Amino acid sequence: MATFGQKFDATLKKSFMYTKVKFPFLSLAIGFMLIFVLQSCGLLNKKGEASNKSNRKGEVTGVAKRIRWKQNLPIDMVPIKAGTFWMGQSDEDIAYTQASLNKQITISEFFMDKYEVSNNKYRQFLEAVKSGQLDTDTPTTLKAAPTFDINELKPDSTVWTKSFAFHYGDPLMEFYFDHPAFDAYPVVGVSYDQVQKYCEWRTYHLRANDDVEFDLPAFRLPTEAEWEYAAKGGKEIAKYPWGGPYVKNKRGCLMANFKPGRGNYIDDGFTYTAPVDVFAPNGFGLYNMAGNVSEWVMDAYKVTSRAQTWDLDPVYLDENEPKKIVRGGSWKDISHYLETSTRTYEYQDVAQAHIGFRTVMTFIGRSASMDVNPNKRLKR
Numbered sequence: 001m002a003t004f005g006q007k008f009d010a011t012l013k014k015s016f017m018y019t020k021v022k023f024p025f026l027s028l029a030i031g032f033m034l035i036f037v038l039q040s041c042g043l044l045n046k047k048g049e050a051s052n053k054s055n056r057k058g059e060v061t062g063v064a065k066r067i068r069w070k071q072n073l074p075i076d077m078v079p080i081k082a083g084t085f086w087m088g089q090s091d092e093d094i095a096y097t098q099a100s101l102n103k104q105i106t107i108s109e110f111f112m113d114k115y116e117v118s119n120n121k122y123r124q125f126l127e128a129v130k131s132g133q134l135d136t137d138t139p140t141t142l143k144a145a146p147t148f149d150i151n152e153l154k155p156d157s158t159v160w161t162k163s164f165a166f167h168y169g170d171p172l173m174e175f176y177f178d179h180p181a182f183d184a185y186p187v188v189g190v191s192y193d194q195v196q197k198y199c200e201w202r203t204y205h206l207r208a209n210d211d212v213e214f215d216l217p218a219f220r221l222p223t224e225a226e227w228e229y230a231a232k233g234g235k236e237i238a239k240y241p242w243g244g245p246y247v248k249n250k251r252g253c254l255m256a257n258f259k260p261g262r263g264n265y266i267d268d269g270f271t272y273t274a275p276v277d278v279f280a281p282n283g284f285g286l287y288n289m290a291g292n293v294s295e296w297v298m299d300a301y302k303v304t305s306r307a308q309t310w311d312l313d314p315v316y317l318d319e320n321e322p323k324k325i326v327r328g329g330s331w332k333d334i335s336h337y338l339e340t341s342t343r344t345y346e347y348q349d350v351a352q353a354h355i356g357f358r359t360v361m362t363f364i365g366r367s368a369s370m371d372v373n374p375n376k377r378l379k380r
Contacts, residue, residue, distance in 0.1 A: 067213060071363060074206065074216075077111040078285045079363065080230050087228055088306065090239045090341045105311045107229045109363035112222065115276035115287050116295065116356045117198070119176070120183040122190070125201050126153060134201070135208035141215055143207060146200050153197055155189035159353040169353070172272065184275040186293045186356040192324045192348035195221060195296050195357045202359065217362040223315040224299040224343075226360060227327050231290070231340045233283030238340055241282040241289040247335050255279065256291030257331045258338055265331070273331050290338035293356035294326040301325050301345035322347050330354035 050062035073079060088102035128134055129148045139145070155177050160169030176182050177189070190198075203218040210216070222230065232238040239245050242255050249255060254268040256279055265271045270278075274292055281287045298315060299305065301323040305316035323345040329337030332354050336342060346355060 069214065069365070071216065071365060072210075072212065073111060074361065076114050077361065078114050080107075080110050080112050080226075080284055082109045083107060083229065083234070085229055085232060085236070087225055088341055090237065090244075090339060101306050103306055103311065105225055105314055107226055108313050109365075110222075110226060111361040111363060112226075112230050112284075112286060113358035113360070114281075114285060116186040116293055116358050118184055118276050119187045122155065122187040122198065123177075123183075125198050126150065128201065128205065129153060134204055137209070139208040140210060140212075141204070141207035143204065143215065145208070146204055148197060148201065153194055155187055155194075156191075156351040157189060159189040159351055163353040172353075184277065185273050186276050186288075188273065188293055188353050188356050189351045190355075190357070191351045192296050192346070194351070198357075199359055217364060219359045219361055221296055221298040221357065222360040223313070224297045224325050224327065225309075225314050227295070227297045228340055230284055230286055231282070231328065233286070233289075235283060240338055241286070241340060242280065247338070256288070256329075256338055258291040258329055259332055259334055270331065289328055290340075291329055291333075292331055293328075294330045294333070294337070294344070294354055295328050296346075296355065296357040297325050297327055299325045301343070322349070324348045326355055 050064040050066070051059075052064045054061045055064065084104060084106045086102055087105050129150050134145050157173045157177055160172040160176060161167065163169075176185070177187070199219045199221065206219070207215045231241050233241055233243075235243055240247065240255065247255055247258075247260065254260060257268045257270050257274045259265055260267050268274075268291075274288075276292070277287055279288060279291070282289055298317070300316055300318040300321035302308075302316060302318070302321065309316050324347070325343060325345050327343070329335075329339075329342065337344065346352060
């Protein structure tokens with residue numbers, strides 16, 4: 001007669017064998033259920049495909065055999081997925097501007113430059129304009145080539161002397177933009193209007209020289225809302241791009257290039273600007289979203305613009321307002337200006353030694369999918 005222990009072992013083995021046999025069928029059942037749910041949500045369907053056969057029978061299915069679209073990710077850009085966040089003041093409003101009120105908004109997908117535009121990248125723009133060769137071969141776009149005046153595009157190197165009173169900026173005025181020692185440093189001395197020209201050139205440069213049948217969206221400045229969303233790096237509450245609330249990490253190292261104390265510009269390792277790839281990136285892989293150079297954004301400045309704009313992809317545009325917003329703080333600013341919510345401005349025709357920029361590109365496709373191809377281009 002079997003003992004109780006033997007019976008228990010036999011029952012356990014039988015149960016284990018049953019589980020091993022049934023487990024694959026359970027997985028298949030769950031898989032089929034997921035496919036059914038996804039199809040019911042329209043996530044796996046290929047509805048709306050055009051068919052010449054159906055068209056010839058009197059149906060309307062659209063033009064057949066159009067290429068499948070998959071947006072390419074330009075070099076040195078990162079994809080920023082859509083999301084909802086609280087835009088606005090993340091700490092005490094020490095300047096009492098009341099210009100950064102909190103508001104929950106949603107941002108659509110876009111691509112953003114990983115780095116601030118460097119001297120050498122801006123120099124490529126000037127060289128192309130100077131040579132008159134905006135495309136390398138037969139243009140692959142139907143858009144007309146833009147026209148530029150090279151004299152209106154050069155960075156103002158005198159900003160290194162005239163932006164600051166009684167400051168010996170002659171060496172930077174002479175070498176900062178032209179010398180290869182500063183190739184990887186952010187371009188400064190460019191106005192809002194000059195930056196718009198750079199975006200126009202970069203858009204044509206890509207469209208005219210790539211091998212994609214349909215033009216990609218234009219390069220442009222980020223909206224203020226896009227910039228702040230990207231600066232937070234996916235964090236719900238972020239006083240600084242790295243989170244916060246401190247400007248030093250656990251080892252006591254400063255997290256950005258700024259002015260940590262009165263008369264102190266060197267504790268972060270740089271007296272002026274730093275190379276665009278120095279300091280750790282934020283959660284989205286973006287470098288120097290705080291400090292180094294402040295950055296032009298698309299919006300015009302108005303204290304009450306937050307209350308006037310919509311809560312989906314907001315932007316405040318006013319051609320009659322010469323004040324344009326700059327964000328992020330710079331090498332010469334105290335930590336307050338590094339906060340993700342701090343708003344400042346400069347006049348659109350004024351260039352400064354502490355203001356640079358980075359560009360973005362709208363992502364076109366299904367919301368929240370961010371189906372991008374960083375390596376392979378679609379052939380014509």
